[in-house]
Amino acid sequence: MRLDKYLCESTELSRANAKKCLHRGEVTCNGIVVKNSAFKVPDNCEVRFLGELVKARGLRYIMLNKPADTLCSNVDEVYPSVLSLLDIPKAYSLHIAGRLDADTTGLVLITDDGQWSHRLTSPVKVCGKRYRVQLAAPLPEDKIAELIERFASGIALKGEKALTRPALLEVLAPTEVLLTIIEGKYHQAKRMFAAIGNQVVSLHREQVGVIALDPSLRPGEWRYLTQDEIDSV
Numbered sequence: 001m002r003l004d005k006y007l008c009e010s011t012e013l014s015r016a017n018a019k020k021c022l023h024r025g026e027v028t029c030n031g032i033v034v035k036n037s038a039f040k041v042p043d044n045c046e047v048r049f050l051g052e053l054v055k056a057r058g059l060r061y062i063m064l065n066k067p068a069d070t071l072c073s074n075v076d077e078v079y080p081s082v083l084s085l086l087d088i089p090k091a092y093s094l095h096i097a098g099r100l101d102a103d104t105t106g107l108v109l110i111t112d113d114g115q116w117s118h119r120l121t122s123p124v125k126v127c128g129k130r131y132r133v134q135l136a137a138p139l140p141e142d143k144i145a146e147l148i149e150r151f152a153s154g155i156a157l158k159g160e161k162a163l164t165r166p167a168l169l170e171v172l173a174p175t176e177v178l179l180t181i182i183e184g185k186y187h188q189a190k191r192m193f194a195a196i197g198n199q200v201v202s203l204h205r206e207q208v209g210v211i212a213l214d215p216s217l218r219p220g221e222w223r224y225l226t227q228d229e230i231d232s233v
């Protein structure tokens with residue numbers, strides 16, 4: 001890894017400031033001042049910034065239980081960003097893999113590994129996202145089989161020509177269902193239920209691929225993913 005990148009990944013410095021510190025001679029590698037930003041840091045090299053030993057963080061993979069009234073955005077707007085809940089360095093430079101609406105709660109995956117995030121969200125990869133949905137109107141008992149079939153064969157969303165890709169609808173109670181979708185169109189779950197004349201009252205994402213929201217995380221809490229969870233993508 002280049003020395004300027006290493007400094008960014010081990011301190012709060014931006015790339016530009018890391019370069020300035022390097023040019024000022026504030027960084028040593030194995031005791032020798034290195035001013036070249038492009039210097040490749042060898043394995044097991046002892047890097048010090050202003051005399052303090054620093055270690056590159058490496059890539060970060062996080063699951064967060066998103067509370068309502070937060071945004072999946074890298075800036076705070078009408079509501080704070082979910083990144084404001086991460087008390088870690090450079091949280092706002094992380095990438096939110098797959099966005100939820102402000103009022104949607106549940107599993108959000110956050111990383112600085114662009115390729116991993118792409119594998120999760122790319123439309124060509126099939127990655128199921130499971131939501132627990134509370135509905136305004138009870139689903140009629142005698143129409144449930146028909147509805148399951150409609151969701152499986154594709155729903156026509158308002159303003160879109162193509163049908164939605166196959167979705168799995170599991171009815172838990174007349175106003176509570178699990179919906180698994182493999183794409184992420186704008187307001188998709190809400191629009192799918194609007195298309196069948198119903199309305200979503202609350203939406204909670206429980207799972208993305210095989211990564212399930214950790215039940216020990218209360219709204220607003222987060223944890224790093226396990227190696228198995230990372231490798232599952």
Ligand code: URA
Pocket residue numbers: 099100101102104186187188189190191203
């Ligand atoms: N579908 C929606 O309508 N909203 C979300 O936040 C996620 C899926």
